Amino acid sequence: xxxxxxxxxxxxxxxxxxxxxxxxxxxxxxxxxxxxxxxxxxxxxxxxxxxxxxxxxxxxxxxxxxxxxxxxxxxxxxxxxxxxxxxxxxxxxxxxxxxxxxxxxxxxxxxxxxxxxxxxxxxxxxxxxxxxxxxxxxxxxxxxxxxxxxxxxxxxxxxxxxxxxxxxxxxxxxxxxxxxxxxxxxxxxxxxxxxxxxxxxxxxxxxxxxxxxxxxxxxxxxxxxxxxxxxxxxxxxxxxxxxxxxxxxxxxxxxxxxxxxxxxxxxxxxxxxxxxxxxxxxxxxxxxxxxxxxxxxxxxxxxxxxxxxxxxxxxxxxxxxxxxxxxxxxxxxxxxxxxxxxxxxxxxxxxxxxxxxxxxxxxxxxxxxxxxxxxxxxxxxxxxxxxxxxxxxxxxxx
Amino acid sequence: xxxxxxxxxxxxxxxxxxxxxxxxxxxxxxxxxxxxxxxxxxxxxxxxxxxxxxxxxxxxxxxxxxxxxxxxxxxxxxxxxxxxxxxxxxxxxxxxxxxxxxxxxxxxxxxxxxxxxxxxxxxxxxxxxxxxxxxxxxxxxxxxxxxxxxxxxxxxxxxxxxxxxxxxxxxxxxxxxxxxxxxxxxxxxxxxxxxxxxxxxxxxxxxxxxxxxxxxxxxxxxxxxxxxxxxxxxxxxxxxxxxxxxxxxxxxxxxxxxxxxxxxxxxxxxxxxxxxxxxxxxxxxxxxxxxxxxxxxxxxxxxxxxxxxxxxxxxxxxxxxxxxxxxxxxxxxxxxxxxxxxxxxxxxxxxxxxxxxxxxxxxxxxxxxxxxxxxxxxxxxxxxxxxxxxxxxxxxxx
Numbered sequence: 001x002x003x004x005x006x007x008x009x010x011x012x013x014x015x016x017x018x019x020x021x022x023x024x025x026x027x028x029x030x031x032x033x034x035x036x037x038x039x040x041x042x043x044x045x046x047x048x049x050x051x052x053x054x055x056x057x058x059x060x061x062x063x064x065x066x067x068x069x070x071x072x073x074x075x076x077x078x079x080x081x082x083x084x085x086x087x088x089x090x091x092x093x094x095x096x097x098x099x100x101x102x103x104x105x106x107x108x109x110x111x112x113x114x115x116x117x118x119x120x121x122x123x124x125x126x127x128x129x130x131x132x133x134x135x136x137x138x139x140x141x142x143x144x145x146x147x148x149x150x151x152x153x154x155x156x157x158x159x160x161x162x163x164x165x166x167x168x169x170x171x172x173x174x175x176x177x178x179x180x181x182x183x184x185x186x187x188x189x190x191x192x193x194x195x196x197x198x199x200x201x202x203x204x205x206x207x208x209x210x211x212x213x214x215x216x217x218x219x220x221x222x223x224x225x226x227x228x229x230x231x232x233x234x235x236x237x238x239x240x241x242x243x244x245x246x247x248x249x250x251x252x253x254x255x256x257x258x259x260x261x262x263x264x265x266x267x268x269x270x271x272x273x274x275x276x277x278x279x280x281x282x283x284x285x286x287x288x289x290x291x292x293x294x295x296x297x298x299x300x301x302x303x304x305x306x307x308x309x310x311x312x313x314x315x316x317x318x319x320x321x322x323x324x325x326x327x328x329x330x331x332x333x334x335x336x337x338x339x340x341x342x343x344x345x346x347x348x349x350x351x352x353x354x355x356x357x358x359x360x361x362x363x364x365x366x367x368x369x370x371x372x373x374x375x376x377x378x379x380x381x382x383x384x385x386x387x388x389x390x391x392x393x394x395x396x397x398x
Numbered sequence: 399x400x401x402x403x404x405x406x407x408x409x410x411x412x413x414x415x416x417x418x419x420x421x422x423x424x425x426x427x428x429x430x431x432x433x434x435x436x437x438x439x440x441x442x443x444x445x446x447x448x449x450x451x452x453x454x455x456x457x458x459x460x461x462x463x464x465x466x467x468x469x470x471x472x473x474x475x476x477x478x479x480x481x482x483x484x485x486x487x488x489x490x491x492x493x494x495x496x497x498x499x500x501x502x503x504x505x506x507x508x509x510x511x512x513x514x515x516x517x518x519x520x521x522x523x524x525x526x527x528x529x530x531x532x533x534x535x536x537x538x539x540x541x542x543x544x545x546x547x548x549x550x551x552x553x554x555x556x557x558x559x560x561x562x563x564x565x566x567x568x569x570x571x572x573x574x575x576x577x578x579x580x581x582x583x584x585x586x587x588x589x590x591x592x593x594x595x596x597x598x599x600x601x602x603x604x605x606x607x608x609x610x611x612x613x614x615x616x617x618x619x620x621x622x623x624x625x626x627x628x629x630x631x632x633x634x635x636x637x638x639x640x641x642x643x644x645x646x647x648x649x650x651x652x653x654x655x656x657x658x659x660x661x662x663x664x665x666x667x668x669x670x671x672x673x674x675x676x677x678x679x680x681x682x683x684x685x686x687x688x689x690x691x692x693x694x695x696x697x698x699x700x701x702x703x704x705x706x707x708x709x710x711x712x713x714x715x716x717x718x719x720x721x722x723x724x725x726x727x728x729x730x731x732x733x734x735x736x737x738x739x740x741x742x743x744x745x746x747x748x749x750x751x752x753x754x755x756x757x758x759x760x761x762x763x764x765x766x767x768x769x770x771x772x773x774x775x776x777x778x779x780x781x782x783x784x785x786x787x788x789x790x791x792x793x794x795x796x
Contacts, residue, residue, distance in 0.1 A: 002623065003507070005508050005512075007505055007509055054453070054454050061443045061448075061638065061639040062438055062639050063438055096667070099664060107406065109401070109406065111403045112510060129662065132505060132659070132662070134510065196399070225399050238459075239459045240460055240665075241461050241669075242459050242667065242669065243665070243667040243668070257403075257407075260406070260409040261526075263523075263526075265523075267638075269639065269669065271667065271670060271673065272670075
């Protein structure tokens with residue numbers, strides 16, 4: 001029998017994959033399962049995007065330009081200008097989701113065994129993209145005690161060697177909900193410049209910043225040649241299945257190289273580009289409502305969690321995730337137990353064990369990631385269920 | 399300034415990329431440019447697919463299952479059964495185009511420096527996917543003299559070493575239009591089995607077989623555990639921009655491993671899956687019409703080409719491409735010249751120089767690839783233009 005590759009063996013399975021059969025079994029038993037495990041918002045996709053697809057006039061669905069439709073790129077450049085990021089349309093490549101943008105970024109700039117420093121916990125799929133490119137992600141642990149702020153810049157400095165090619169930041173952060181400040185980002189920019197690194201900046205949650213904290217883009221740090229910004233329509237327009245993202249850089253060589261990877265896969269999805277382009281006409285009121293909704297959810301959830309004995313939840317300043325410390329022996333065991341052996345009025349909760357977001361062994365074993373993507377009524381039921389579960393859990397540790 | 403990767407430097411630019419500015423300039427001069435350079439058919443996408451998208455009922459465009467919607471996979475399994483390929487829905491992963499299916503196939507089964515044997519000329523992007531995976535494509539030259547039939551099996555046998563992991567075939571073939579016979583495929587199956595290799599079978603042109611020649615799928619060669627079949631809706635339903643393909647295998651380990659790559663990119667495009675699933679209801683009459691149209695185009699074009707002095711065009715038995723030998727010093731120069739310095743009644747033609755489809759240096763220098771994706775009226779004008787150009791070309795060689 002032919003063998004699978006080493007790379008294929010190394011590829012991580014999704015951190016919640018093992019839990020899926022337990023969730024399915026809970027549903028079969030008639031339990032309501034609240035999904036706090038995945039960043040799939042319940043917010044409606046803007047009508048303007050859906051209607052553009054419904055009003056499709058083409059009768060042949062042709063390949064688009066490999067960089068994406070020029071009309072879309074021009075309009076996206078306007079959007080960026082409106083949020084204070086000055087880019088031209090030819091500094092943008094449309095990609096199949098933010099995922100592909102990051103794969104293009106890694107492939108265009110990194111060779112096997114090159115190293116990229118990032119903060120952990122980090123978005124679990126970064127690890128998958130690193131394995132695909134054969135490169136090494138070097139983590140610096142951020143801590144729940146200070147809300148997952150940027151670790152001391154000296155720790156980055158200490159890890160830089162001849163193999164280090166870049167730093168990867170997600171801002172606002174998935175999974176921590178931390179929003180990096182201008183001061184923190186300036187420190188990053190300084191070492192990026194000093195060592196001529198690349199800053200891979202994942203800014204897909206740009207619009208999700210709360211409590212007067214505003215987003216600072218890596219495109220505005222004065223290190224133009226050294227930045228690749230990754231973006232997506234998935235979260236901004238609650239349009240995850242559209243699979244449209246962007247690779248943005250003022251470094252022409254990066255753009256030209258990424259375009260060659262783009263040409264190899266021919267073009268990004270045409271229907272998705274229609275939706276993406278139309279999404280740019282979404283009225284401001286949509287975002288105001290969405291933001292108010294997420295602030296409400298966050299405030300409710302953070303208060304509810306911190307009232308539970310032994311639970312620690314920092315207040316996220318962006319995105320719609322939080323890493324929460326639970327009084328349990330093992331969050332993996334707890335996440336399985338709550339689905340398979342527990343219910344509260346026939347309700348249960350699916351959470352993501354945080355260990356999948358760390359690469360340092362042993363970290364995250366008593367933490368979970370919660371995505372607050374449910375409406376407050378459901379969130380309230382979920383929190384009550386979680387509180388009752390923590391009281392009943394046999395592996396409770398204080 | 400930070401550097402791009404070696405991989406990025408190695409990535410080939412599209413074989414026709416250098417010609418694009420000349421085509422644009424010709425259009426600015428008011429010349430009609432007939433595009434025979436790219437496999438973008440002018441055939442209409444089935445109404446049933448377009449209407450499914452137009453009738454979109456969802457109000458949140460969510461991630462789908464990473465393997466693709468189960469309803470789509472089940473229906474696709476039925477389609478395969480109808481064309482004599484016996485697969486179950488869980489032996490299918492929906493991908494973002496055939497391109498992604500091949501990337502998943504390489505990543506799941508090959509590590510850097512592994513070798514895959516293929517026939518040349520081959521689809522130029524195979525080379526790009528090989529560079530992305532860090533593997534080596536080892537070509538065996540097929541010859542225009544016998545219509546690009548499978549080279550002697552001893553040539554494959556002679557190239558197999560401890561690094562050889564697989565054989566890649568495109569059937570019917572892009573760029574040659576050759577359709578491999580059962581006898582040829584059985585020879586391939588025999589060495590695949592003998593050396594426990596993987597047969598990567600690109601069957602995206604399955605429906606395009608002409609003149610009573612029927613398609614034999616690699617899934618039916620009795621080497622189930624050793625086959626990964628790559629498929630796509632792009633050509634079958636003239637739906638290239640939909641970006642939906644499939645990775646099909648009866649080897650469970652391949653499916654499980656490819657799914658991990660699928661999970662890393664979350665899901666294939668939702669709108670495209672709606673179109674793809676609906677496409678399966680395309681009436682048979684659509685394919686009858688399309689096939690009659692392509693046979694008419696092929697017969698007209700092959701006859702016209704072979705009437706031109708010094709031109710050799712084998713009769714393709716499948717797909718909608720042909721590799722044509724021209725009486726020119728350099729097809730690259732000729733393809734540039736015909737766009738930039740020639741017109742025939744204000745018409746000109748864009749062709750793909752064949753050198754981009756070979757890796758052996760020097761091969762294809764007097765060949766071009768023609769995609770017969772235009773209606774007969776346009777094709778007639780294109781052939782007249784080409785004939786006049788070959789007479790006028792200063793670098794003509796007999």
